[in-house]
Amino acid sequence: MHPILKDIRLISFDLDGTLVDSVPDLAAAVDASLGEQGLPPAGEARVRDWVGNGSWKLVERTLTFAQGHMPGEGALARAHEAFLKHYGRDPGSRTRLYPGVREALDALQAGDRILTLVTNKPFAFIRPILSQFGLERHFALCLGGDSLPQKKPDPAPLLHLAAHFDMPVQACLMVGDSRHDIDAGRAAGFRTLAVPYGYNHGEPVQLSRPDALVDSLAELV
Template sequence: MHPILKDIRLISFDLDGTLIDSVPDLAAAVDASLGELGLPVAGEARVRDWVGNGSWTLVERALTFAQGHLPGEEALARSHEAFLRRYGRDPGSRTRLYPGVRETLDALQAGDWILTLVTNKPYAFIEPILAQFGLERHFALCLGGDSLPQKKPDPAPLLHVAAHFDLPPSTCLMVGDSRHDIAAGRAAGFRTLAVPYGYNHGEPVQDSRPDGLVVSLAELV
């Protein structure tokens, strides 16, 4: 057992960039949505630097790139709806689990830890993706970016999780790949653990000063 798990009773995982590499599917939906508007496509490499703040912000960044300026609210809303339709048709065919994720979740589930999922991805996409990998029963609670009025880096989703299980935040761990995960965890009073392989807008996640860093989640168990 990794030392960071000492006295921890609940573990909250981020999804995109922590458990799964979803960028290929996200990029396909972004580019299809831009193509519908006759705009230049973004490509997977750019999208990889844009994810992590929810679908609305992802689409806003894509439109800003393609148009060269910030989109108006009405145009952004239409494009966001188009993106959600595109992504909803195929949210997981190109998505992959990172190495060691399945084995780690299996081992943690078999232990005494409560596992939860706190992501900024819209809630509707969580279950289909988890089901694709047979992981839908590993998590006692899942929150999406639209489950509450606030999303990470606001601490509200993590505080909601701790309160739901009647646990003090000091007994909870947030595991993620970005500064938003670490900021949310710290503000909620959670212990924080980072992985360096995900999506952090091109910045080293260790710059956010998490309580711990693992190259692979397999190091937890």
């Protein structure tokens, strides 16, 4: 086992950019919703830099790009509803599991650690994505961006998981691909581990000073 796992009993994983590459499906939904409004598509490359703060923020960034200015609340709410409609129709057909993820989750679960998921993605989309890869059985509890009033980088979701399983924060690890994951983990008192291949708004996740970095989650086991 990787040294970062010493005395760790609960592991919280981010989803998008950590376990799966979901940007192709997110970009398709973004562009479909823009097309409904007669606006130009954003494209996958731009969306890759916009994800990580939940669907509302993604749509806000999308409209700001397409219109050249910040949208009003009404326009943003309508665009967000359209995005959720399109994404809900097909949240996973283009989404891919990153190499090493399945092997890591299998081994960590067999090692009697509690595995949890904490993402800023709306909760309704978590199960469809995990199910298509047969991963839902690995996680004892999943939290979406709308499961609590707060979401990452606020530490509240991580503290909620630790309290739910009656686990001291010193025995918990946050695994993610962005500064929001590392900031949330650090604020919660969790150990932090980063992967460099995900979405971090165009900046190296190493700059967030995680406690450890692995090129693949397979390195954990």
